[in-house]
Amino acid sequence: MHAAAPLIRIRQLNKAYRRGEQVIPVLTNLDLEVAPGEFVALMGPSGSGKSTLLNLIAGIDKPSGGTIEIGGVDIATLSEGELADWRAQNVGFVFQFYNLIPVLTAFENVELPLLLTGLSSRQRRERTAAVLDLVGLTDRVEHYPNELSGGQQQRVAIARALVSDPLLIVADEPTGDLDRVTGEEVLLLLEQLVDELGKTIVMVTHDPKAASHAHRMVHLEKGVLVDEVPA
Amino acid sequence: MFLLRLLLKNAFRHKLRTGLTLVGLVVAVCAFGLLRTIVDAWYAGVEASSSTRLVTRSATSLTFPLPLNYAQRIRGVDGVSAISWANWFGGIYITERNFFPQFAVDAASYLALYPEYVLPETEKLGFLRDRQGAVVGRKLADKFGWKVGDQIPLRGTIYPGTWNFTLRGIWDGVDAKTDESQMLFHWAFVNESLRKRLSGRSDYVGVYIVGINEPNNAALISQRVDAQFKNSLAETLTETEKAFQLSFVSMSEAILVAIQAVSLIIIIIIMAVMANTMTMTARERLAEYATLKALGFSPGFVVQLLFGESLLIALIGGVLGLVLTWPMASAFGAAAGTLFPVFQISGLTMALQVLAAAVVGVVAAVWPAWRMSRIDIVAGLRHVG
Numbered sequence: 030m031h032a033a034a035p036l037i038r039i040r041q042l043n044k045a046y047r048r049g050e051q052v053i054p055v056l057t058n059l060d061l062e063v064a065p066g067e068f069v070a071l072m073g074p075s076g077s078g079k080s081t082l083l084n085l086i087a088g089i090d091k092p093s094g095g096t097i098e099i100g101g102v103d104i105a106t107l108s109e110g111e112l113a114d115w116r117a118q119n120v121g122f123v124f125q126f127y128n129l130i131p132v133l134t135a136f137e138n139v140e141l142p143l144l145l146t147g148l149s150s151r152q153r154r155e156r157t158a159a160v161l162d163l164v165g166l167t168d169r170v171e172h173y174p175n176e177l178s179g180g181q182q183q184r185v186a187i188a189r190a191l192v193s194d195p196l197l198i199v200a201d202e203p204t205g206d207l208d209r210v211t212g213e214e215v216l217l218l219l220e221q222l223v224d225e226l227g228k229t230i231v232m233v234t235h236d237p238k239a240a241s242h243a244h245r246m247v248h249l250e251k252g253v254l255v256d257e258v259p260a
Numbered sequence: 261m262f263l264l265r266l267l268l269k270n271a272f273r274h275k276l277r278t279g280l281t282l283v284g285l286v287v288a289v290c291a292f293g294l295l296r297t298i299v300d301a302w303y304a305g306v307e308a309s310s311s312t313r314l315v316t317r318s319a320t321s322l323t324f325p326l327p328l329n330y331a332q333r334i335r336g337v338d339g340v341s342a343i344s345w346a347n348w349f350g351g352i353y354i355t356e357r358n359f360f361p362q363f364a365v366d367a368a369s370y371l372a373l374y375p376e377y378v379l380p381e382t383e384k385l386g387f388l389r390d391r392q393g394a395v396v397g398r399k400l401a402d403k404f405g406w407k408v409g410d411q412i413p414l415r416g417t418i419y420p421g422t423w424n425f426t427l428r429g430i431w432d433g434v435d436a437k438t439d440e441s442q443m444l445f446h447w448a449f450v451n452e453s454l455r456k457r458l459s460g461r462s463d464y465v466g467v468y469i470v471g472i473n474e475p476n477n478a479a480l481i482s483q484r485v486d487a488q489f490k491n492s493l494a495e496t497l498t499e500t501e502k503a504f505q506l507s508f509v510s511m512s513e514a515i516l517v518a519i520q521a522v523s524l525i526i527i528i529i530i531m532a533v534m535a536n537t538m539t540m541t542a543r544e545r546l547a548e549y550a551t552l553k554a555l556g557f558s559p560g561f562v563v564q565l566l567f568g569e570s571l572l573i574a575l576i577g578g579v580l581g582l583v584l585t586w587p588m589a590s591a592f593g594a595a596a597g598t599l600f601p602v603f604q605i606s607g608l609t610m611a612l613q614v615l616a617a618a619v620v621g622v623v624a625a626v627w628p629a630w631r632m633s634r635i636d637i638v639a640g641l642r643h644v645g
Contacts, residue, residue, distance in 0.1 A: 089554050089637040110558065117556025124641065128551040132269035137262070144262060145556050189555075 036196060036229050037063035037086060042095035044081055044252075055081045056252040059095070065196075068223045068230045070243035078252040080201060083233045087120050087199040088112045100196050117145040121190025123200035123219075127182040129174040129189075135181075136161065136170040139188045146193060160188040164218060180211035187218060191228070198222065200232040204239050216242040267568040271576075274541075278573060281537045285577025285620070286584060288530035289613050293585035294592060295523035296609045299516055301593075302509055304602035308437040309501035311475035313373060316468040316485055317504075319495040325464035326494050333488050334468055339481040342471030344369035347447060347464075351414030351423060353404070360400055360598040362414065364447040373471050376434040383408060383429030391449045393428035397440030401430045403597055412443070419450060421457075441598035470498065527616050534624035538570050542628035549632045550640020559633035566632060570625035571618065578617020582610055 044056040056078045063069050071079040084090035085097055088104045096103050100119060107115055121142075122128075129138045136157055143153040161170055164184040174182050183203060190198050200219065204212030220242050222228040232243060240246045248256040272278055300307075316334060318324035325347070335343045349362040367388055371377065379387075379395060386408075387393045394412060406412065410427045425445050433440050447465070455462040472481050482498035489496045499507075509516070542549070549562045585605055593603030 084638050087554070089641075113553065113556050113558055115556075116554065120556075122551075122554055124551070128547060128641070130266075130548055130551075132273055133266065137265075140262070141552075142555050150261075 034064075035062035036065040036067075036100060037061065037231070038096075038098040039086075040096045040098075042082075042085065042097065043093045044078070044085060044090070045093045054252055056085075056092075059249075059252070059254050061247065061254060063229060063231060065229055066223060066227045067245065068220065068243040069232070070240035070246045071231065071233045071249065072235070072237070072240055072246055073249035076251075077249040079233045079249050081252075082249065083199050083201055083231060086197070086231055087122065088116050117142065117193065119196045121193065121195040121198040123183070123186050123190050123198060123203045125202035125205040127174070127179075127186045127206075129182055129185055131174050134171050134173055135166060135177065135185045135188075138174070138185055139192050142189060142193045156192060157188075160192045161185075163191070164188045178211070179207050180214055183207060183211075183215050184218065187215070187222070191222065191226075196229065198228055198230045200230060202233055202235070204234070204236065212236075212239065263564070263568070267565065267572055270541075270565065270569050271572050277537060277540075281534060281573060282577045282580065284530050284533050285574060285617065286581040288526045288620075289578050289581025289617055290584045290588055291526050292523045292616055293582065293605060293609050293613045294588055295519050295526075296612065297585075297589050297592075297603065297605050298600070299519055299523075300606055300609065301596075301600035301603045302512065302516055304437060304600065305439065305505040306502055306509060308376070308439060308602065309505050310376075311478070311500065311502070312472055313501040314470040314472060314478060314482055314485070314498050315501055315504040316470055316496050316498040317466070319486070319497040322466070324494070325466055326468065326496065328463040328465055330468065330489065330494075330496070331465075334470060334485055337481065337484045337488060339472055339474065339477050339484065340470055341473045342369060342373055344373050344469045344471075345447065345465035345467065346370065346469065347450065347466040348418070349414070349416070349445075349450070350418045351416050353412065353414055358404070360403075360441055360443060362443040362445070364450040365444050366447050367444070370444065370469065373469050376438045377431040378434055379429045379431040387428035390426060390428055391446050391452075392424065392426055394425035394443055394445040395429040395431060396427060396443045397438075397601075398430055398432050399440035399601065400443060400598060401427075403441075406430070419454065421453075423450075423453075436604050437602055439601035441601040467504075469501075527620065531620045531623050534570065534574060534620050535627065537573075538566065538624045538628045541569070542566060542632050546632070546635060546640050547643045550635055550637045550643065553635070553637050554641065562632045563629045566629040567622065567625045571621035574617045574621025574624070575614070578614050578620075581617070582613045585610075585613065 039059060039061040042056055042059040045052050045054045059082065071082060073079045081090065085092050086099070092105050095105070097105050102115065104112060104115060130141065133141065139161055140153050140157045143156065148156070161167055164187055166181060166184050166188065169177060169181055177185065203219065204215055207215060216239055219230055223230055234240050244259065246258050247254060318326055331343055331345065334340060344366045347364040349364050351362050353360070371379070371384065383395070387395050396406065406427055408427055408429060412425045412427055414423045414425065416423055431440070451462050470485065472478060478500050485498040486496050552562060553559065589603065589605050593600060596603060
């Protein structure tokens with residue numbers, strides 16, 4: 030476990046959806062802390078609330094109650110516009126199906142988040158090239174997503190998540206669409222980001238083997254945190 | 261630059277769909293321009309009319325002629341600087357399908373009142389000296405391949421018999437608005453013949469063309485002219501040449517309104533087609549827009565993407581449609597022959613074509629842009645899986 034002050038501090042987090050008159054609780058009174066540079070795997074059966082928790086941490090969903098402090102900011106209190114700015118500066122996303130823009134090349138996909146920064150065109154190009162080099166895709170920069178394998182597409186997505194140097198990377202089943210060997214390569218790359226760059230990663234996965242790459246596994250069941258174990 | 265590149269790539273992501281939408285836009289913008297040009301052509305006579313000319317006709321109806329001796333009295337009215345007269349001839353050249361306007365005119369005074377008919381001096385003199393001579397506009401001469409010296413036989417309908425004229429000159433319009441589809445010949449020649457054969461119909465004219473120096477006094481001078489013949493057997497109605505021409509256009513106003521309505525309906529139809537395209541596009545890219553929003557892009561960026569893409573497609577279609585209107589209008593004008601003396605795409609029509617395309621682009625993107633700017637990120641991302 031990491032002894033440093035937590036990067037993520039979640040207190041009494043509640044999330045419920047309303048379907049007509051019915052209120053369906055998804056997360057109930059959840060407390061969680063994640064230290065800077067920690068790699069946490071969220072696990073649990075379908076419907077346990079792990080993806081909802083990830084979405085709340087990433088600031089793309091709003092809680093029904095409780096606080097989510099990330100880097101000292103309670104994102105539950107931010108407006109939509111403030112949240113968008115906060116995400117642009119602090120969160121990198123890695124999705125199960127990569128979510129790359131199909132009409133943009135690998136280079137352009139990675140450069141995309143930098144449009145939200147004040148960087149010049151030259152600075153953007155330099156940083157994009159460096160990140161693509163880091164994920165080992167220097168020779169694929171002009172390729173479109175449909176010209177890349179699943180593993181390469183996920184590497185582009187990781188480069189995109191990394192390019193704006195966020196505090197936090199959230200990964201939703203990042204190996205869910207990949208074969209075992211490619212998935213392992215992607216997980217090693219994520220580990221590398223934590224070990225060498227000190228990034229904090231919160232990853233949702235069903236796969237215990239994938240979770241074993243994390244520092245800690247957090248198990249959820251029916252919206253309640255039931256177990257926390259080192260991987 | 262990045263945004264423009266993204267807009268271009270997005271616009272042509274589905275080449276078939278975008279291509280078909282563009283075809284629709286091109287056809288719509290072209291049809292809109294063509295229909296507006298037809299309406300403009302209808303009003304061409306009005307546009308070409310002079311503010312220094314009045315037309316005096318029978319107050320009862322244009323079909324009732326006026327006595328020739330009115331000319332002297334009109335000439336004496338204060339404010340009148342010149343006078344001429346003309347009779348609608350209504351002859352047939354070989355077959356009824358070859359229709360073109362023919363006027364028997366008092367040649368010297370008529371040509372003096374119509375300086376927009378530019379006739380070489382030698383041809384003008386040749387016409388004035390030959391009582392059986394005629395002059396035609398360039399468009400009419402080109403249509404029938406006439407050249408100076410040719411004989412033009414007309415079968416009279418209002419004035420019975422076959423009338424042979426010798427072409428003495430071909431005029432060019434001083435500008436594109438000038439009518440070049442008419443034929444003019446000597447009123448005196450027709451009148452002489454009538455005097456011999458139908459003496460009761462001689463010494464009458466269809467309309468007087470009254471020249472004035474001060475257009476601002478047109479209404480006053482018109483009143484003065486008409487006052488001259490008040491309570492006579494042939495009372496007159498004097499109006500500006502523009503009003504005279506408008507009275508003809510107003511006869512076909514229902515058709516013009518229908519044409520204008522059709523041109524607008526075409527634009528509304530393509531607007532619906534374009535809106536459908538943009539709605540489909542937006543729905544397909546739901547996950548992409550959700551991803552962009554997750555990355556931190558504002559709803560405004562998504563709106564920009566949709567409006568930009570829609571406007572880009574619409575303007576490409578609009579410009580292509582505009583360019584295509586030229587050959588279409590040229591072919592249409594040639595096919596219509598002398599039906600439309602002037603058939604030219606106006607600057608206003610071109611501007612309206614581009615504006616219509618832009619409006620189509622904007623309106624088509626309103627609904628999908630509004631929807632996509634409000635999408636829930638989580639729901640949108642779920643759309644992928």
